[in-house]
Structure formats: structure tokens, C-alpha cells
Amino acid sequence: MLEIHTVLCRAGQMDNYSYILHDKKSGITAVIDPSENAPIIKKLQELKLRLDYILNTHHHFDHTDGNLELKELFGAKVIGNQKDASRIPGLDFGVEDGQTYGLDKTGLDLADKKKDTDFIFKVIDVSAHTQGHVLYYFPQDKAVFTGDTLFNLCVGGLFEGTIEQMFTALSKIRALPEDVRFYPGHEYTFGGAHEAYNYFGGNEDIQDYLSQAQMRLKQGLPAGPFTLGEEKKCNPYLAADSLEEFRKLF
Numbered sequence: 001m002l003e004i005h006t007v008l009c010r011a012g013q014m015d016n017y018s019y020i021l022h023d024k025k026s027g028i029t030a031v032i033d034p035s036e037n038a039p040i041i042k043k044l045q046e047l048k049l050r051l052d053y054i055l056n057t058h059h060h061f062d063h064t065d066g067n068l069e070l071k072e073l074f075g076a077k078v079i080g081n082q083k084d085a086s087r088i089p090g091l092d093f094g095v096e097d098g099q100t101y102g103l104d105k106t107g108l109d110l111a112d113k114k115k116d117t118d119f120i121f122k123v124i125d126v127s128a129h130t131q132g133h134v135l136y137y138f139p140q141d142k143a144v145f146t147g148d149t150l151f152n153l154c155v156g157g158l159f160e161g162t163i164e165q166m167f168t169a170l171s172k173i174r175a176l177p178e179d180v181r182f183y184p185g186h187e188y189t190f191g192g193a194h195e196a197y198n199y200f201g202g203n204e205d206i207q208d209y210l211s212q213a214q215m216r217l218k219q220g221l222p223a224g225p226f227t228l229g230e231e232k233k234c235n236p237y238l239a240a241d242s243l244e245e246f247r248k249l250f
């Protein structure tokens with residue numbers, strides 16, 4: 001099992017979440033979407049870990065700004081979508097949609113060629129927020145890192161894609177198991193709360209969701225993680241079954 005540590009970056013401005021993942025079996029440590037360096041380095045020091053890899057979900061600066069300095073400091077290698085190679089700073093390993101990879105001290109390869117690691121993830125292309133946005137799904141750990149595609153109670157803006165593409169992207173997330181926990185790229189829970197509350201008529205599920213999120217945020221914790229099953233009951237964008245219904249949300 002992976003240890004997952006959430007790190008709040010650009011606090012009070014963009015409220016990004018970066019995630020430090022440590023795999024005891026292979027001994028590797030990775031960060032997903034290093035938004036800025038200082039909070040990540042501080043957390044690594046607290047955990048007494050050295051960084052081996054950086055995984056990016058998409059090219060936006062608030063997800064990749066840490067890449068080059070962390071590479072230089074730790075000798076970490078950068079992993080991202082091969083199709084977006086020109087926009088991901090310092091990319092070392094390009095990954096492809098639909099492939100499942102394993103990562104260890106010696107590098108990246110297809111999962112069936114890597115035996116001594118629990119750092120196993122599937123790459124899923126969810127182009128819509130940007131072209132080339134991917135998510136990282138760790139089936140053994142029942143965790144998915146959704147970047148700026150799926151947030152708590154809302155979805156990412158359509159910077160480079162269409163409503164149709166976002167519907168397709170979310171259909172891929174909907175197809176994952178219900179008990180998978182999702183880890184978004186920003187803390188936007190209460191940005192989407194009002195719309196979600198009205199959409200579901202303020203039912204018990206949404207009330208429970210919001211009180212749980214509020215309680216955790218008050219304690220200085222992230223609102224999540226919630227499972228995809230919980231999210232489907234409360235996020236209008238995941239609840240919309242048809243493209244027609246989905247369009248009405250924009």
C-alpha cells in the first residue's frame with residue numbers, strides 16, 4: 001500500500017493540492033503536481049523522505065511550477081503525458097492513455113515488467129480542462145488523482161476542450177469502482193456547494209457531505225477524500241447521465 005500525504009500549496013490564493021506518495025515496497029517517493037516548492041520540501045523533510053519522481057496531470061503552471069527546482073534538488077525524474085511533452089517542464093518519461101505502469105528505483109516500465117513495487121498506476125486521458133490532461137489511477141490502493149478534471153462537487157473549467165470532451169472524461173471516471181477515493185488538484189468544495197445543494201434539492205446525502213467537508217476543513221484538513229460512490233450522489237456533473245442533461249450544467 002502507498003502512503004498518501006496531502007500538501008496544500010498556494011494557500012489562500014489558488015488552494016492547490018499536491019500529493020506526496022511513498023511506497024514502502026520499492027522505497028520510492030513521488031509527488032503529484034508540485035504546485036510550488038516550499039511546502040513540498042517542508043513536508044518531505046518532516047517525513048524524512050527524498051523525492052524520486054514527479055507526476056504531472058497537466059501542463060498548467062500551478063501543477064508544474066515545482067518540476068525544475070525539485071529535479072535539481074533531488075535528481076527527481078518527471079512523468080507526464082507523452083502527447084503533451086512540449087508543455088511539461090523537464091519531462092523524462094512520457095506515458096500513454098490506457099497503459100498500466102510500474103515505478104521503482106530503476107525507472108518506469110509497463111506494470112507486468114515491474115515486480116518489486118506497489119507503485120502501480122493506470123494512465124487515463126481525460127482531455128477537456130486541457131488537451132492532454134491525464135489522471136493517475138492506482139487500482140491496488142483504490143485511489144485516483146484527478147488534477148483539474150474532477151473536484152469535490154464540481155469540475156474543472158474548459159480551458160482547451162469542449163463540453164462533449166468533459167462528458168467523455170467524466171464517463172471514464174464514472175466507470176471506475178465506487179469505492180475508489182479521489183484526490184483533486186484544488187480545494188474547491190464550497191465553490192460548488194451551492195449549485196450541488198440546489199441540484200439535489202438539499203437531500204440528506206448532500207447535507208452529510210457538506211457537514212463532513214466543513215468539519216474536516218475546520219480542523220485544517222482537506223475536505224476529502226470522498227469515494228467516487230459518495231461523489232456520484234452529490235456532484236451534479238457526475239450525476240448527469242446524458243450529454244443533454246450534462247450540457248444544462250454549463
Ligand SMILES: [Fe+2]
Pocket residue numbers: 058060129148
Ligand atoms: Fe489547470
